[in-house]
Amino acid sequence: MAAGLRVAEERERLGFSQQELADQVSRLGYKITQTGIDKIEKRDTQRPKCLKELAAALNVTQEWLLSGAEPKQPGADLRMDEIKRDLRQLDAEEQEILFAQFRSLLDIARRKDLKRVK
Numbered sequence: 265m266a267a268g269l270r271v272a273e274e275r276e277r278l279g280f281s282q283q284e285l286a287d288q289v290s291r292l293g294y295k296i297t298q299t300g301i302d303k304i305e306k307r308d309t310q311r312p313k314c315l316k317e318l319a320a321a322l323n324v325t326q327e328w329l330l331s332g333a334e335p336k337q338p339g340a341d342l343r344m345d346e347i348k349r350d351l352r353q354l355d356a357e358e359q360e361i362l363f364a365q366f367r368s369l370l371d372i373a374r375r376k377d378l379k380r381v382k
Contacts, residue, residue: 267315267329268308271301274322288321289314320346 275285282305283298290296294314304312311330312318319326319338328336338346351359 265332266308266310267312267318268304268306268310270324270329270332271309271312271318271322272305274324275301275305278322285318285321289317292317292320 271285275282280288281298282301286296286298286301289301294317296314296317303309304318315326315329319329322329323338324336325338327333351362354362
């Protein structure tokens, strides 16, 4: 089984239509239509051009889409690597803004954890 069939299976498991998946992949940076998703699935495409975006939209690893190899879901380390790659594409000012927002979110998360401990 190639990636196209795994895309179809996972999309159906998640309850997404082809259009919904196409919209999500497009939001992630690769413009694709419902027809494009249909072609990937029906042709059982070995290695779709939008592999990274498909994997992210379906919350699976690229390796699983390509080969069926475990782990299926991305772990925290893999997600952090993806975030780091994406951050490197931003300019310094954009990185600083996101860093400040991320720090604020971490502080909120820590306060919630402290409330649970008490």
